[in-house]
Amino acid sequence: METLKFDLDTKPLREINQFLHGDADTLNGKKVVIENPNGAHSLAVGLKADVDVTIKGHSGYYAAGMNQLAKVTIEGSAGSGVGENMMSGVVHVKGFASNAAGATANGGLLIIDGDAGLRCGIALKGADIVIGGSVGSFSAFMAQAGNMVILGDAGEGLGDSIYEAKLFVRGKVKSLGADCEEKTMNAEDKQILADLLKKSGHANVSPDSFKQYGSARTLYHFHVDNAGAY
Amino acid sequence: MCGIVGLLVKNPKMRDSIGELMLPMLIGMTERGPDSAGMAMFTAPVAADSRKFSLFSGTSDFNWTKLGHDFEKHLSVKAKVEPKENHAVLTTTLEPATVKMWLKEHYPQLHLLSVGQLMDIYKDVGTPAQVADRYDFKNFKGTHLVGHTRMATESAVTPAHAHPFTAGEDWCLVHNGSLSNAHSLRRKLEKEGIEFETDNDTEAACRFLQWRMREGDDLKTALNHGFEELDGFYTLLMGTSTELALVRDPYGCKPAIIAEHDDYVAIASEFRSLAHLPDIKNAKVFEPSPKEMYVWKL
Numbered sequence: 001m002e003t004l005k006f007d008l009d010t011k012p013l014r015e016i017n018q019f020l021h022g023d024a025d026t027l028n029g030k031k032v033v034i035e036n037p038n039g040a041h042s043l044a045v046g047l048k049a050d051v052d053v054t055i056k057g058h059s060g061y062y063a064a065g066m067n068q069l070a071k072v073t074i075e076g077s078a079g080s081g082v083g084e085n086m087m088s089g090v091v092h093v094k095g096f097a098s099n100a101a102g103a104t105a106n107g108g109l110l111i112i113d114g115d116a117g118l119r120c121g122i123a124l125k126g127a128d129i130v131i132g133g134s135v136g137s138f139s140a141f142m143a144q145a146g147n148m149v150i151l152g153d154a155g156e157g158l159g160d161s162i163y164e165a166k167l168f169v170r171g172k173v174k175s176l177g178a179d180c181e182e183k184t185m186n187a188e189d190k191q192i193l194a195d196l197l198k199k200s201g202h203a204n205v206s207p208d209s210f211k212q213y214g215s216a217r218t219l220y221h222f223h224v225d226n227a228g229a230y
Numbered sequence: 231m232c233g234i235v236g237l238l239v240k241n242p243k244m245r246d247s248i249g250e251l252m253l254p255m256l257i258g259m260t261e262r263g264p265d266s267a268g269m270a271m272f273t274a275p276v277a278a279d280s281r282k283f284s285l286f287s288g289t290s291d292f293n294w295t296k297l298g299h300d301f302e303k304h305l306s307v308k309a310k311v312e313p314k315e316n317h318a319v320l321t322t323t324l325e326p327a328t329v330k331m332w333l334k335e336h337y338p339q340l341h342l343l344s345v346g347q348l349m350d351i352y353k354d355v356g357t358p359a360q361v362a363d364r365y366d367f368k369n370f371k372g373t374h375l376v377g378h379t380r381m382a383t384e385s386a387v388t389p390a391h392a393h394p395f396t397a398g399e400d401w402c403l404v405h406n407g408s409l410s411n412a413h414s415l416r417r418k419l420e421k422e423g424i425e426f427e428t429d430n431d432t433e434a435a436c437r438f439l440q441w442r443m444r445e446g447d448d449l450k451t452a453l454n455h456g457f458e459e460l461d462g463f464y465t466l467l468m469g470t471s472t473e474l475a476l477v478r479d480p481y482g483c484k485p486a487i488i489a490e491h492d493d494y495v496a497i498a499s500e501f502r503s504l505a506h507l508p509d510i511k512n513a514k515v516f517e518p519s520p521k522e523m524y525v526w527k528l
Contacts, residue, residue: 039501058501058515077515079500080485098517099482117517118482136482137520 233259249370258503263379268353346400397440409462482520
């Protein structure tokens with residue numbers, strides 16, 4: 001595989017992102033390494049090709065946002081909004097991720113090896129997120145579809161006003177948000193969890209050590225008794 | 231927005247270059263705060279019977295030499311005045327109340343930015359690079375510092391509205407965020423006899439903590455009261471004679487990142503302000519949890 005190296009110490013970010021936005025046919029199958037990211041914002045945002053990008057350090061805000069097809073690996077930590085609104089592909093953060101990781105993500109897989117900050121997976125729309133550590137408060141707020149696997153603990157208000165996303169937590173949940181409740185894990189759900197654990201490098205972790213949470217579905221259907229509130 | 235930076239140098243050999251280490255941190259936060267910048271620097275202490283008074287004149291043609299002469303003549307006491315453009319540090323053995331009264335009477339146009347044995351404050355409008363250049367931040371020598379880059383959202387862009395603010399001797403605070411109940415806090419605190427210098431929301435937070443500590447709270451208890459009464463978003467970084475302290479609001483709306491290294495502790499709003507620090511690869515880099523108080527001692 002051909003490897004192209006970019007050094008952010010000597011090349012402007014715009015030049016690197018413009019290269020990554022080039023013709024998909026020429027980018028497919030290429031390997032790109034970005035050196036000295038030093039916390040720069042908007043690294044590898046909006047990719048639309050099957051390209052493998054490695055960021056050799058810490059990224060700033062919105063890294064790999066809106067990702068399609070590409071595999072983006074961040075070897076350090078990620079600032080706010082990593083993988084936000086991603087559509088497909090894989091985004092892998094080897095360190096920790098700040099707030100709103102994977103916000104509104106539609107598809108693909110976001111793997112965070114460390115902890116994630118507050119509001120992880122807020123308004124999740126179909127992507128899968130696996131967090132090796134713990135997540136902060138208000139995670140999976142209004143999550144509509146997709147799966148979130150948390151190997152550590154969850155903060156306050158997990159899954160507040162959740163729709164049909166599935167949440168799997170191995171550790172403690174400080175508190176559940178409104179209309180989020182513990183579910184019984186059926187065979188199909190267990191399979192989803194086992195597959196995600198395997199895909200994210202946690203094949204040795206047993207799905208049986210998780211509890212599942214989801215929507216009690218009392219908030220998102222109109223209830224005639226609440227008519228006076230509208 | 232706004233950017234905050236803090237640096238506490240544990241390795242005594244590096245303390246003479248604290249200014250050089252800090253400068254890229256402050257400039258790295260320019261996009262977060264391009265309209266003003268400020269710095270509280272903790273240096274070696276003055277003599278035990280003395281205090282430093284950081285003064286701001288607003289104009290660069292201010293006659294600091296005359297101020298020194300007038301001060302010594304009127305009050306029959308020795309005073310050292312070290313000017314830097316429109317700022318000066320006045321060192322004297324007189325009590326703060328006496329100095330304040332004298333300044334108010336003879337130089338009412340001067341702002342008293344801080345009082346203490348270690349802390350000097352410089353703050354002004356301009357980009358962080360311009361302000362740093364104006365006051366020679368690069369050549370600061372000392373143990374720890376607290377800096378700020380401001381993007382004003384709720385009150386005027388003037389040197390007095392820039393951060394840091396102080397709430398006591400050798401005590402300062404910078405803020406990233408906004409408070410929605412600053413005016414009601416102010417009305418409450420004024421009734422308690424707390425005096426305000428500006429209409430800035432950060433000053434309200436600063437005066438609130440000053441009031442709590444006057445009422446006997448230690449910093450931790452004062453901040454716990456702050457969680458209940460400060461309505462808004464904030465990351466607050468505070469400096470005292472021996473420590474730096476950091477707290478984020480319960481919703482973690484405003485960022486902060488910390489690098490702990492054997493030689494130093496560095497704090498900034500974003501990692502890009504820490505990236506240049508020596509041996510940063512071996513530092514423990516982490517994000518502070520909301521509603522938790524972090525303290526680093528010298």
